[in-house]
Amino acid sequence: MSGTPFPAISGIVLRYLYLYTRNGLRAFELFFWPLNTLLVWGFLTRYLTQAGEGGASLPVTFLLGGVLLWDVQFRASQGVSVSFLEDVWTRNLLNVFVAPVRTWELVAGFCTVGLLRVIITVPILSLMAFLAFRFNIFDFNLWLIPFFGNLLIFGWAMGMMANAMVLRWGQAAEGLSWALPFLLQPFTAVYYTVETLPGFLQPVSLALPSTHVFEAMRHAMAGDVRIGQGLFLAFGLNLAWLTGAGLVMNRVLAIARDKGLLTKVATQ
Amino acid sequence: MLPPVLTVRDLVKDFGDFRAVDGISFELGQGEILGLLGPNGAGKTTMMNMLLGLVSATTGSIRIFGKSLEKDRIEILRRMNFSSAYTSLPGNLLVRQNLTVFALLYGLKDCRRRVRETMERFGVTELAERTTGHLSAGEATRVNLCKAFLNRPELLLLDEPTASLDPDVVDKVRTLIRETQRESGTSIIYTSHNMQDIEFVCDRVIFMHRGRLIRMGTPAEVKASFASASLEDVFIQIARGGDLEVAGVQ
Numbered sequence: 001m002s003g004t005p006f007p008a009i010s011g012i013v014l015r016y017l018y019l020y021t022r023n024g025l026r027a028f029e030l031f032f033w034p035l036n037t038l039l040v041w042g043f044l045t046r047y048l049t050q051a052g053e054g055g056a057s058l059p060v061t062f063l064l065g066g067v068l069l070w071d072v073q074f075r076a077s078q079g080v081s082v083s084f085l086e087d088v089w090t091r092n093l094l095n096v097f098v099a100p101v102r103t104w105e106l107v108a109g110f111c112t113v114g115l116l117r118v119i120i121t122v123p124i125l126s127l128m129a130f131l132a133f134r135f136n137i138f139d140f141n142l143w144l145i146p147f148f149g150n151l152l153i154f155g156w157a158m159g160m161m162a163n164a165m166v167l168r169w170g171q172a173a174e175g176l177s178w179a180l181p182f183l184l185q186p187f188t189a190v191y192y193t194v195e196t197l198p199g200f201l202q203p204v205s206l207a208l209p210s211t212h213v214f215e216a217m218r219h220a221m222a223g224d225v226r227i228g229q230g231l232f233l234a235f236g237l238n239l240a241w242l243t244g245a246g247l248v249m250n251r252v253l254a255i256a257r258d259k260g261l262l263t264k265v266a267t268q
Numbered sequence: 269m270l271p272p273v274l275t276v277r278d279l280v281k282d283f284g285d286f287r288a289v290d291g292i293s294f295e296l297g298q299g300e301i302l303g304l305l306g307p308n309g310a311g312k313t314t315m316m317n318m319l320l321g322l323v324s325a326t327t328g329s330i331r332i333f334g335k336s337l338e339k340d341r342i343e344i345l346r347r348m349n350f351s352s353a354y355t356s357l358p359g360n361l362l363v364r365q366n367l368t369v370f371a372l373l374y375g376l377k378d379c380r381r382r383v384r385e386t387m388e389r390f391g392v393t394e395l396a397e398r399t400t401g402h403l404s405a406g407e408a409t410r411v412n413l414c415k416a417f418l419n420r421p422e423l424l425l426l427d428e429p430t431a432s433l434d435p436d437v438v439d440k441v442r443t444l445i446r447e448t449q450r451e452s453g454t455s456i457i458y459t460s461h462n463m464q465d466i467e468f469v470c471d472r473v474i475f476m477h478r479g480r481l482i483r484m485g486t487p488a489e490v491k492a493s494f495a496s497a498s499l500e501d502v503f504i505q506i507a508r509g510g511d512l513e514v515a516g517v518q
């Protein structure tokens with residue numbers, strides 16, 4: 001193991017590999033929720049299709065695309081926030097913070113964990129969606145790359161915000177940290193178009209990179225060509241969100257050092 | 269004389285209106301073991317956390333290995349380590365896994381060998397494949413010390429490393445610390461509420477009370493200056509004494 005490139009990042013990632021390979025229940029948890037969601041929405045899709053005119057109408061299969069893509073964002077965000085919470089729960093946070101690990105290395109390690117979660121769950125979900133509901137994610141062709149990339153980045157940014165919240169407000173914020181992606185879900189047009197939202201909420205929705213990805217997904221499924229523009233916008237917004245999350249994280253770390261929050265959150 | 273490993277100047281920490289550390293200055297020599305003593309709330313842990321960069325100083329300066337902690341934190345942390353009774357390694361991993369992770373976090377070369385050698389040194393080789401969370405307090409302390417010596421630190425901070433251990437284990441742990449220190453020449457700052465611990469392990473002690481440095485010297489010097497037979501006596505005098513701050517400050 002001598003001369004590992006990026007040893008600190010490898011160390012953070014290795015820890016989660018150990019954790020997930022040691023504990024079958026954790027590995028199970030990784031699949032349980034997304035599979036659950038897929039089944040509920042899949043059967044709903046089938047029901048709605050049968051109740052309607054018959055023959056899969058487009059708006060209904062949108063739901064399945066929404067489930068799959070939403071999971072990318074959710075896993076990425078959760079990978080980042082749970083990695084951090086794991087250190088809080090196991091009273092290991094101080095050990096990590098007094099190790100010679102730079103903040104960007106810590107964040108990069110957490111983001112890699114998020115990426116791994118996506119790499120593991122999404123193919124399985126996609127396969128299930130195909131087998132159970134004949135939904136083929138590869139119909140998106142190469143668009144899949146910007147879809148996934150954008151959602152991954154936004155998930156990371158949210159995970160970082162969630163961690164900043166826990167550091168700033170302690171245990172009280174842990175529940176919120178878990179729920180953060182779901183707090184945004186109603187506004188980011190996962191299962192319906194932006195126009196469905198009341199007028200005053202639409203600007204909020206359009207400020208989220210994920211909204212543009214879900215819109216682009218529906219365009220792609222409808223055979224519409226206006227896909228690239230939205231994805232470009234999503235990428236720009238993502239850079240802004242990621243920068244914002246980085247600044248928030250840095251600011252919160254400074255506050256935490258001033259108020260002694262690192263030790264509080266670590267030993268409470 | 270070798271340059272000091274650590275130089276602390278006029279260190280102050282305010283948490284809002286409350287002053288937890290109040291104008292502390294001292295130096296730590298190479299290979300020296302310094303005990304940080306004082307009643308609950310004296311500011312010992314806050315002091316340590318500042319030396320680790322976990323808590324920022326309100327005013328004053330900390331130089332470690334001749335470098336500014338504020339500017340070169342990562343570089344300094346590479347040559348330092350820390351263990352406390354109030355932190356633990358992730359309980360859900362094996363001992364060997366935890367130590368391997370930290371060997372990577374410290375950027376050590378040949379992680380496996382270093383982990384193996386350090387485990388041998390601390391007599392925990394047979395715990396390697398045990399779940400960290402299932403260890404007894406004494407075993408966990410030895411594993412924590414393993415982590416703390418993994419990068420062969422030049423400066424080691426130990427915050428109550430023997431808290432919640434039985435007297436037999438306390439004796440073993442402090443002997444282990446003393447021996448390892450003799451071999452490695454590590455400089456150590458050590459807090460404990462166990463005065464025997466302190467007398468056995470430390471070359472020099474600092475007594476703190478309400479954030480201030482009350483007395484500094486070898487255990488013998490400190491005892492003599494309070495006309496006390498034991499550090500325990502000194503401790504009680506300091507903890508209960510109202511006007512000590514006037515009488516006691518050097």
Ligand SMILES: Nc1ncnc2c1ncn2[C@@H]1O[C@H](COP(=O)(O)OP(=O)(O)OP(=O)(O)O)[C@@H](O)[C@H]1O
Pocket residue numbers: 259260261264283286288306307308309310311312313314315
């Ligand atoms: N993050 C914080 N915010 C506010 N006050 C704090 C914080 N950390 C410590 N304090 C206060 O600073 C004082 C010193 O605390 P510290 O933990 O340094 O004491 P200590 O000497 O380590 O005590 P003990 O022997 O009980 O471990 C205490 O009064 C404590 O309440």
Ligand SMILES: [Mg+2]
Pocket residue numbers: 312313314
């Ligand atoms: Mg303390």
